[in-house]
Amino acid sequence: MRAALSRKSGEPLVVEDVTIDDPRDDRVLVRMDASAVCSTDSMLLAPGGFEQPRPVIPGHSGTGIVEAVGPNVRSTAVGDRIVVTGTMECGQCYFCRHGAPSQCELLWRDTFAAPKIGTTGDGLEIRAVGGIGTMSTHITYPERAFSVVQSDLPVEQLALLGCGGISGVGAVLEVGGVTAGDTVAVIGCGHLGLWMIQAARAAGAALIVAIEPIAARRAAAAALGATVTVDPGADDPLTVIRDLTGGRGVDVALEATGAPNGVSDAFALARNSGVVVATSMVPPLDSTKVVLPNLDVSMFGKVVRGSQSGGGFIHRDIQMIADLIAAGRIDAAAMVSRVFSLDQTDEAFAAAVAREVITGVVLNQEQGALSGANT
Incomplete structure (x- = not known):
C-alpha cells in the first residue's frame, strides 16, 4: 500500500509505503482508483490552516471499490463502487435530522480530531485530512462518508462527484x-x-x-x-x-x-x-x-x-449527478484537465493552486510520471 503524505505543514507531499488498518466498526477498506484534486486541501495543509497531527493523507473526493467491510457495516458490500465525499452524512445527529447534513456533527469532529487509519514505515500514526483522505492506493472510510453508486462512468469522472460535482450542482439546485x-x-x-x-x-x-x-x-x-x-x-x-x-x-x-x-x-x-x-x-x-x-x-x-458541499445530501445527490452525466445533461469529461499518477500528487496540487487546470485527477494505482496526460 502507498499513500501521499503531508509530514509537515507547508512542505511538499511525499509518497511512501504505508500500512492501512483493517476496517473496524462501520468502516470499509477501499481500493482507490481515482481522486479529484482540490486546492482546498492545500489551504488546509498550509500554515494557518486546520492543523491536524501529522502525517496526514490529503484528498476529499474520489472513487474506488470496496474490498473488505467492518463488523458494523450495514448497507455496503464487497465489490461495491463508491464515491467518497468531503462531507459526512450520518443521518442521526441534530443537523442531519433537521435537513442540514452539510453541518453533520461527525464531519466537524473528524475534521479536527481525525482517527488513526494506518502507520508509516517508521512507525508514525497516519490520519487523513478531514477524516477522509483519498490520495492512497487503499484506505478505510466510515459508511457515512461515501455513497454507493451504480454507474459505468470512467473513474476520472466519478472521482469529481464528491467535491466539485456535489458542491457545484448542489449550490445551484439545493442551496440556490x-x-x-x-x-x-x-x-x-x-x-x-x-x-x-x-x-x-x-x-x-x-x-x-x-x-x-x-x-x-x-x-x-x-x-x-x-x-x-x-x-x-x-x-x-x-x-x-x-x-x-x-x-x-x-x-x-x-x-x-x-x-x-x-x-x-x-x-x-x-x-x-x-x-x-x-x-x-x-x-x-x-x-x-x-x-x-x-x-x-x-x-x-x-x-x-x-453552501458547504452543496447542502451535503450525499446519499441522495451523488447518484443523481452521475445519472445527469450519463444522460448527457452535464459534461464531466470537460472538467478533467489532466490526470496524474499517485507519485505526482504534489505536482497535481501545485497545478490546482496555480490555476493551471480546471480539475486534476490522481489515478491512485498509477506510478511514475504520466506524460501527455491532458484530457
Whole structure:
C-alpha cells in the first residue's frame, strides 16, 4: 500500500509505503482508483490552516471499490463502487435530522480530531485530512462518508462527484433553488463555477452570466452553457447584469471565486429578495470577514446562503449527478484537465493552486510520471 503524505505543514507531499488498518466498526477498506484534486486541501495543509497531527493523507473526493467491510457495516458490500465525499452524512445527529447534513456533527469532529487509519514505515500514526483522505492506493472510510453508486462512468469522472460535482450542482439546485426561467450569475469559472453553470443550464435557467478574468475559462463557460460571459477587467459585471435584467439584478448569484471580496461582489449582482450563494473559503480562515450593506439585507430582503458541499445530501445527490452525466445533461469529461499518477500528487496540487487546470485527477494505482496526460 502507498499513500501521499503531508509530514509537515507547508512542505511538499511525499509518497511512501504505508500500512492501512483493517476496517473496524462501520468502516470499509477501499481500493482507490481515482481522486479529484482540490486546492482546498492545500489551504488546509498550509500554515494557518486546520492543523491536524501529522502525517496526514490529503484528498476529499474520489472513487474506488470496496474490498473488505467492518463488523458494523450495514448497507455496503464487497465489490461495491463508491464515491467518497468531503462531507459526512450520518443521518442521526441534530443537523442531519433537521435537513442540514452539510453541518453533520461527525464531519466537524473528524475534521479536527481525525482517527488513526494506518502507520508509516517508521512507525508514525497516519490520519487523513478531514477524516477522509483519498490520495492512497487503499484506505478505510466510515459508511457515512461515501455513497454507493451504480454507474459505468470512467473513474476520472466519478472521482469529481464528491467535491466539485456535489458542491457545484448542489449550490445551484439545493442551496440556490434555481428553477426553469431563473436568471443566474456565476462569479468564478473554475473547478466549482463550471459545475454551477452546467447545473443552471440543466435546471432550465433563462440567463446564465459567467464572470471570469481568464479567457480560457470564459470560453469553457460559454461551451458549457453560459449565455453571456463577462471579463471583469474589461466590463463592469454589475452594469452588464442590470442591462440584461431590466435593472433588477439576477435571481440567484453564485460565488466561486476564492477571493476576499467574492461574496460582496455576488451580493451586489442579486436583485431585491434575491439569493446569494457563498462557497469560498478564503485564508486566513479564522479572520476573513464579509461586509454587506445593511439596507440590502434588512430592507431589500437579499439572502446569503452558505453552501458547504452543496447542502451535503450525499446519499441522495451523488447518484443523481452521475445519472445527469450519463444522460448527457452535464459534461464531466470537460472538467478533467489532466490526470496524474499517485507519485505526482504534489505536482497535481501545485497545478490546482496555480490555476493551471480546471480539475486534476490522481489515478491512485498509477506510478511514475504520466506524460501527455491532458484530457
